[in-house]
Amino acid sequence: MTVTRAPAETLSVLDRPNSYIGKTVPRPNLDRLLQGRGQYVSDLELPRMAHVVFLRSPYAHARIVAIDADAARRMSGVIAVVTGRELEAVITPWVGVLSHLKGLKSAPQHAIAVDRACWQGEAVAAIVATSRAAAEDAMEHVVVDYEELAAVTDMRTALDPATPVIHASLGDNLAFERTLDAGDVDQALSDSEVVEAEFVFGRHTGVTLEPRAVVADWNAAEARLTIYQGTQAPHMVQNIAALHLRLKEAQVRVVCKDVGGSFGIKVHIYADEMATYALSKLLRRPIKFVADRVESFNTDIHARDHRCRGRIGVRSDGTITAFEIDDLTGIGPYSMYPRTSAIEANQVVNLVGGPYVTANYRARARVVFQNKNVMCQYRAVGHPIACSITEGLVDLAASKIGMDPVEIRRRNLISDDAYPCASPSGMKFEQLSHHASLAKLLQMMDYGALRAEQAALRTRNIHRGIGFASFIEVTNPSATFYGVGGAKISSQDGVAVRLDAQGSVICQTSITEQGQGSESLTAQIVGSVLGVSMERVRVILGDTDNTPYGGGTWASRGAGIGGEAALQAAKALRQNILDVAAAILQSRPAGLDIVNNRIVNADDGAPRIELNELARIVYFRPDTLPPGIQPELMATRHFVPRQYPFAFTNGVQASWLEVDTETGFVTLLKHWVVEDCGTIINPQLVDEQIRGGVVQGLGAALFEKCIYDERGQLTNANMADYLVPMSGEMPDIEIGHVVSPTQETELGAKGAGEAGTAGAAAAVANAVNDALRPFGATITEIPLTPQVILTALGRI
Amino acid sequence: MSVPVPVSLLVNGERIDAFVLPRLNLADFLRENLKLTGTHVGCEHGVCGACTVRVDGEIVRSCLMLAVQAEGASVETVEGLSDSGEIADLQAAFRERNALQCGYCTPGMLMTAQDLLKHLPAPDRQAIREHLSGNYCRCTGYQAIVDAVEATARMRAERRA
Numbered sequence: 001m002t003v004t005r006a007p008a009e010t011l012s013v014l015d016r017p018n019s020y021i022g023k024t025v026p027r028p029n030l031d032r033l034l035q036g037r038g039q040y041v042s043d044l045e046l047p048r049m050a051h052v053v054f055l056r057s058p059y060a061h062a063r064i065v066a067i068d069a070d071a072a073r074r075m076s077g078v079i080a081v082v083t084g085r086e087l088e089a090v091i092t093p094w095v096g097v098l099s100h101l102k103g104l105k106s107a108p109q110h111a112i113a114v115d116r117a118c119w120q121g122e123a124v125a126a127i128v129a130t131s132r133a134a135a136e137d138a139m140e141h142v143v144v145d146y147e148e149l150a151a152v153t154d155m156r157t158a159l160d161p162a163t164p165v166i167h168a169s170l171g172d173n174l175a176f177e178r179t180l181d182a183g184d185v186d187q188a189l190s191d192s193e194v195v196e197a198e199f200v201f202g203r204h205t206g207v208t209l210e211p212r213a214v215v216a217d218w219n220a221a222e223a224r225l226t227i228y229q230g231t232q233a234p235h236m237v238q239n240i241a242a243l244h245l246r247l248k249e250a251q252v253r254v255v256c257k258d259v260g261g262s263f264g265i266k267v268h269i270y271a272d273e274m275a276t277y278a279l280s281k282l283l284r285r286p287i288k289f290v291a292d293r294v295e296s297f298n299t300d301i302h303a304r305d306h307r308c309r310g311r312i313g314v315r316s317d318g319t320i321t322a323f324e325i326d327d328l329t330g331i332g333p334y335s336m337y338p339r340t341s342a343i344e345a346n347q348v349v350n351l352v353g354g355p356y357v358t359a360n361y362r363a364r365a366r367v368v369f370q371n372k373n374v375m376c377q378y379r380a381v382g383h384p385i386a387c388s389i390t391e392g393l394v395d396l397a398a399s400k401i402g403m404d405p406v407e408i409r410r411r412n413l414i415s416d417d418a419y420p421c422a423s424p425s426g427m428k429f430e431q432l433s434h435h436a437s438l439a440k441l442l443q444m445m446d447y448g449a450l451r452a453e454q455a456a457l458r459t460r461n462i463h464r465g466i467g468f469a470s471f472i473e474v475t476n477p478s479a480t481f482y483g484v485g486g487a488k489i490s491s492q493d494g495v496a497v498r499l500d501a502q503g504s505v506i507c508q509t510s511i512t513e514q515g516q517g518s519e520s521l522t523a524q525i526v527g528s529v530l531g532v533s534m535e536r537v538r539v540i541l542g543d544t545d546n547t548p549y550g551g552g553t554w555a556s557r558g559a560g561i562g563g564e565a566a567l568q569a570a571k572a573l574r575q576n577i578l579d580v581a582a583a584i585l586q587s588r589p590a591g592l593d594i595v596n597n598r599i600v601n602a603d604d605g606a607p608r609i610e611l612n613e614l615a616r617i618v619y620f621r622p623d624t625l626p627p628g629i630q631p632e633l634m635a636t637r638h639f640v641p642r643q644y645p646f647a648f649t650n651g652v653q654a655s656w657l658e659v660d661t662e663t664g665f666v667t668l669l670k671h672w673v674v675e676d677c678g679t680i681i682n683p684q685l686v687d688e689q690i691r692g693g694v695v696q697g698l699g700a701a702l703f704e705k706c707i708y709d710e711r712g713q714l715t716n717a718n719m720a721d722y723l724v725p726m727s728g729e730m731p732d733i734e735i736g737h738v739v740s741p742t743q744e745t746e747l748g749a750k751g752a753g754e755a756g757t758a759g760a761a762a763a764v765a766n767a768v769n770d771a772l773r774p775f776g777a778t779i780t781e782i783p784l785t786p787q788v789i790l791t792a793l794g795r796i
Numbered sequence: 797m798s799v800p801v802p803v804s805l806l807v808n809g810e811r812i813d814a815f816v817l818p819r820l821n822l823a824d825f826l827r828e829n830l831k832l833t834g835t836h837v838g839c840e841h842g843v844c845g846a847c848t849v850r851v852d853g854e855i856v857r858s859c860l861m862l863a864v865q866a867e868g869a870s871v872e873t874v875e876g877l878s879d880s881g882e883i884a885d886l887q888a889a890f891r892e893r894n895a896l897q898c899g900y901c902t903p904g905m906l907m908t909a910q911d912l913l914k915h916l917p918a919p920d921r922q923a924i925r926e927h928l929s930g931n932y933c934r935c936t937g938y939q940a941i942v943d944a945v946e947a948t949a950r951m952r953a954e955r956r957a
Contacts, residue, residue: 026891033899034887036834036874040900043833133817209838209846209900209934260836260900261934293839515897515935688894688940695937719843719932727938728929732921756937 012746013529013571014679017595020524020534024684027520028534038258041213041230042290049215049286050079051132052279054272055125055139056298057117060151060371060712061166061333064115064144067125072141077134080283081142082126082275084112091278092244094269096335098485101342104176104367106335107167111244111275117146118166118333119373120713121298123272126279128287151371151712155307155330158368166333166369175335176342176367178349182424183360188322192313195396199389200781202705203305206378207724210260211291212300214273216280225252227277230259232267232512233552238544239488240269240338241277256542262514263696264378265300267554269337272299297717302706303344303378305330310352310389313360314397318411322360323353325389329375330368336376338487342367344375347382347474350425352390354472355434355650356412361424371712379696381555383473383758391469391762392780395769405468405766406447409438413470427472430643432650433738434470437674440736441468441652445672450656458774464669467655467767469759475677475751476560476647476742478640492640493557494548495565497526497573499633501619503597503612505530505537507569510550511562512542516753517685518558522566524681525747529570530577531594532611548636556751559681560647564745565639572635580631581614639745647742647750651675653694655763656731659771661793664786666702666768668731675755678741679748686752687735693756694733699725701761701782805866807832808876816863822856823847825863826873834874834903838932845931848904849873855911874903883910886948895944897935905931909945917956918949 014021032038069081093108113124125142129135150164157163158173165172215228225247231237234254242249259266276289291299306329313321327348331341345365353361398408413434414421422428447466454464482489496508507526511518523537530537541547550565551557578589581599585592585608593602599609617624618631625631641647656670673690680686703723707716716722741748761782768789769778777792790796800815807830816825823840826832826849835858838846842860849858850872877883883906889895896902905928912919912927919927924945925938933941 027894030891030896030899031887033896033902034890034906035878036832036836036903037878038834038899040833040836042837043827133819207932207934209844209898209932210836211838259898260838261898263934293841515899517894517897684894688897688936691937691939692897692935693937696934718841719839720841724932724934725938726929726932727925727942728922730925730938732939733937 013567016528016531019528021528021681022683024682025524025534027517028523029519033258040210040258040260041215041228042210044215044228046215046217046286049288050128050130050283051135052126052128052276052287052289053132053135053139054123055127055142055144056121057113057124058120059117059146059148060120060153061149062117062146063149064113064117064124065147066145068143069125072127072138075138075141077130078138079128079130082128082279082282084110084114084124087112087275087278087282088114090245090282091274094244094337096337096340098340098482098487100485101176101340101346104335104340104342105170106175107170109271109334109337111271111278119371121373123275126275128279128283153370153372153708153710153712155328155368155370158330158370166371173369174366175331175369176345178346178365180349180361180363180425185322185324185360185362188360189311189313192315192321193400194311194313195393195400196311197392197396197780199308199310199392201304201306201385202783203302204700204704205297205300205302205706206263206265208261208263208265211293211296212266212270212273213290214276215286215288216277217286218280218284220284223251225277225281227252227254229254229256229273230266231256232262232514232554233489234512234542234544235510235549236489236552237269244274245277245281254544256512259514264554268301268339268376270299293719294717297722298373298714301336301376301378302373303375304385304700305375306385308385308389310393312393312397314401316401318401318403318408320356320358320394320397320412323358323390323393324362325352327365328368330370330372332372332374333369334374336374338489339377339482341374341376343377344382348386350427351382351386351472354386354423354427355414355470357414358412359424372708373714379693380754380757383471383754384697384700384761387469387471387759388762388765391766395766406442409468409470413438427648428644429648430742431740432472432648433676433740434650436738437650437652437676438470440738441654441672441674444734444736445654462658463661463771464656464658465767465769465771467763467765467770468652469762469766470652471650471759473556473649473755473758474646475556475649476641477555477557478642478645480645481555490549490551492638493550493562493565494636494638495562495569496548496634496636497569499573499577499611499615501615503536503610503615505532506540507537507566508540508547509562509566510548510552511558512553514553516553516558516689517682518553518562520685521559521563521681525563525566526570529567530574532597536597548638556753559749560745560751561639561641563681563749564747565637567747568637568639569635572637576632576635577614580618580629581609583626583629584614584617585609641744643744647744649675649677649750649755651755651759653759653763655767657764657767657771659768659789664789666784668698668729671731671733673733673756674736674738675752676738676740677752677755678739678750680737680739681749689752690735690756691733693754694760695725695730697757697760698730698764701764701784703783705783801864803864803867805868806870808872818862818864820863821859822861822863822866823858826858832873832875836900836903838900845904845908846901848907848931850907855907874906877910885951886910889944889948893940893944893947895936895940901931901933905933905941912945913949913952918953921946
């Protein structure tokens with residue numbers, strides 16, 4: 001580990017004796033999951049609970065002429081068949097726009113389609129029955145008369161005058177457009193060698209292993225809705241459900257226990273989930289919806305379907321003079337709610353060229369509607385696209401002037417001592433470490449030896465490639481991300497910590513857990529700051545009735561924001577405990593400390609009183625305390641970043657792979673990542689976040705693609721045909737760190753959840769092109785399937 | 797098709813007598829009838845491996861087997877293997893190595909890993925990766941799982957020695 005900044009002059013609360021910060025400790029409560037005793041929403045049953053299934057449009061675009069559900073309603077076990085029109089009585093439609101994304105438009109979307117279905121898979125009726133099987137049986141007897149309409153499927157022609165407009169009220173199929181022009185791109189390009197390419201990204205999706213699941217329980221007597229949902233953002237769900245069911249937020253409780261994978265898929269509000277909430281209210285009983293796998297492919301948000309023309313200017317000395325991009329993406333028929341579907345394209349504009357000093361940058365991004373499933377934010381939103389374009393162009397530039405890909409990066413990456421600084425798109429960087437990271441990466445991979453091995457193997461007709469990708473990553477987003485645009489998505493988080501009667505610690509936090517280790521990092525921080533062992537710290541999360549208000553876990557924000565709130569809350573509680581201890585011991589708070597679950601003298605460490613004894617006195621014998629002392633063994637603190645809109649992180653990845661030029665198959669041999677996420681709370685958890693993220697990026701690079709036909713039919717909506725990475729195909733991934741803590745918080749942690757995904761595909765694509773160099777083939781499309789590779793090689 | 801039929805089987809050593817619809821698959825039977833929710837359903841078409849259980853000692857996809865096909869069989873789920881202590885060391889290795897994140901694939905992954913270690917006590921990393929290839933994990937990237945299985949194999953070998 002390399003630390004880029006000198007430590008502070010005094011020891012911080014994180015450097016206390018027996019600190020858990022920076023240590024690998026197992027996550028608490030893993031046994032529950034290891035023994036199959038977790039509590040996922042799909043496991044949940046409630047008294048009188050009914051099951052809903054949705055009849056979904058088989059057409060990409062169709063008018064709903066009539067729905068005949070009489071036969072279905074008469075079937076055994078059927079409780080109700082509900083159409084979009086009928087559900088409107090209890091839930092209002094929504095429009096997925098944010099005011100800070102100027103010009104973004106979308107049309108009202110209904111929980112269940114009214115009059116018209118706009119993608120294959122949009123729900124047109126809900127069938128509620130006593131079991132899921134009974135509901136599915138009845139679904140087959142609901143007859144819908146459709147009038148098929150022309151489907152807009154190709155993003156490239158979506159804006160043509162001849163193309164039908166999906167929502168007439170919007171005037172055209174353009175959802176959002178953003179342009180940016182910084183420096184003087186034309187002047188820069190006129191003085192340079194210019195390389196140009198079109199980058200194509202397959203539409204892919206998250207494939208959480210547990211599908212989306214919700215149980216909505218409207219208690220008519222309490223006039224209260226309890227929503228059990230696998231979500232990353234419980235308070236956001238509470239807000240949206242209340243808003244559209246015409247309830248107060250206080251009438252909605254959202255409970256989220258174990259979640260079987262999220263990756264951004266479960267940070268949105270889906271129409272079928274809204275319908276489930278509404279059905280519970282309508283039918284006055286608990287309703288459960290669990291998507292099946294086909295529904296998941298057809299309705300879980302998709303992402304990354306971009307086509308981008310990119311240009312780069314380079315001088316013979318390797319100086320990159322300009323970047324220019326023209327990005328196009330098709331998002332489906334609606335902008336997703338409430339985070340919108342313009343964020344990914346917006347991020348692409350923000351991030352292209354981000355690691356480099358190049359000041360001349362011009363960009364246009366257009367977001368168009370189509371009759372396909374909705375697209376929205378999935379892990380590393382926009383980053384993989386921006387990184388693939390940027391790093392692809394940098395490699396093309398290096399190739400053009402005959403320079404090593406490492407050398408061109410060395411000459412253009414922002415210097416490690418240039419911070420704070422800003423990018424041409426206005427992104428503010430507090431402290432990044434591109435050069436230190438690259439140096440460390442080269443050392444880890446033994447770059448020189450790999451190049452020699454590559455050359456030796458070439459003579460035996462074995463074609464291996466090395467690919468690099470430097471990246472920056474948005475983490476710890478402030479209110480700039482959603483709040484300023486009018487979305488009720490909190491950018492702050494809160495943590496309440498209390499000392500209980502036996503000296504154990506209960507900690508309620510507004511961040512959520514989907515396996516990242518939110519519970520662990522909270523317990524590590526609280527235990528360290530308080531001087532209490534982790535086994536005594538119990539973390540409660542995922543319940544809007546029982547945690548402070550906050551954003552949740554997404555956009556690599558849990559550790560940096562929720563962790564800082566935990567630290568500050570624990571500091572406050574620690575002071576409160578020391579105040580009480582001083583009163584009991586007739587000492588001064590400053591003369592005392594808490595170490596290993598007991599109050600000790602600050603100077604000589606001599607034990608004074610056990611925490612459980614202190615708690616006993618406070619809770620059961622307060623009569624023995626001096627007059628005027630009111631102990632407060634609970635403290636709550638909140639935190640939100642204010643100085644920087646985002647805490648940018650950085651890193652670099654490298655891929656080493658072999659291309660079989662006869663079959664087009666790619667074998668991944670090794671992958672390296674050096675990442676700088678500031679203070680590392682738990683090295684193992686950080687590394688595993690990065691590894692998991694890398695593999696999702698490797699899936700995008702080689703396998704994953706939602707394949708639509710020209711009529712807007714998703715042709716591979718199952719796990720056998722939509723390929724995700726399997727263990728046999730994945731390489732070992734070596735990870736190193738450079739540590740540049742953010743000075744905005746005492747904790748210094750930035751996010752790490754998306755770094756792996758941000759750069760993995762770019763590194764692989766560059767490595768494939770490196771392997772194919774002797775053949776003069778260059779590919780700027782992912783996934784890099786055998787077909788794509790053999791086509792580039794002219795073999796098919 | 798719509799008339800329940802009797803089925804008798806052992807589940808985690810316990811005799812179960814039930815009436816089930818012939819179309820009910822074993823995964824749903826375990827989860828919905830017996831409330832053994834540790835067996836997870838990920839794809840319902842035999843690809844992801846989350847529903848892997850042991851039937852008469854061999855691992856099967858319980859979403860691809862009907863409950864009535866388990867007539868007379870001995871079915872073991874992750875709850876059973878946990879309570880018997882059979883995989884305690886494997887579970888400990890998973891915990892130490894953080895070889896699970898969301899935990900949804902974990903029961904199936906443990907079943908499959910234990911199956912490998914029973915048949916091939918000293919697998920190399922590639923053999924582990926191959927054997928686990930029918931069990932999808934979207935969170936970990938697999939390396940930690942491979943490490944945990946490898947560590948368990950090593951520890952078991954040391955215990956035998």
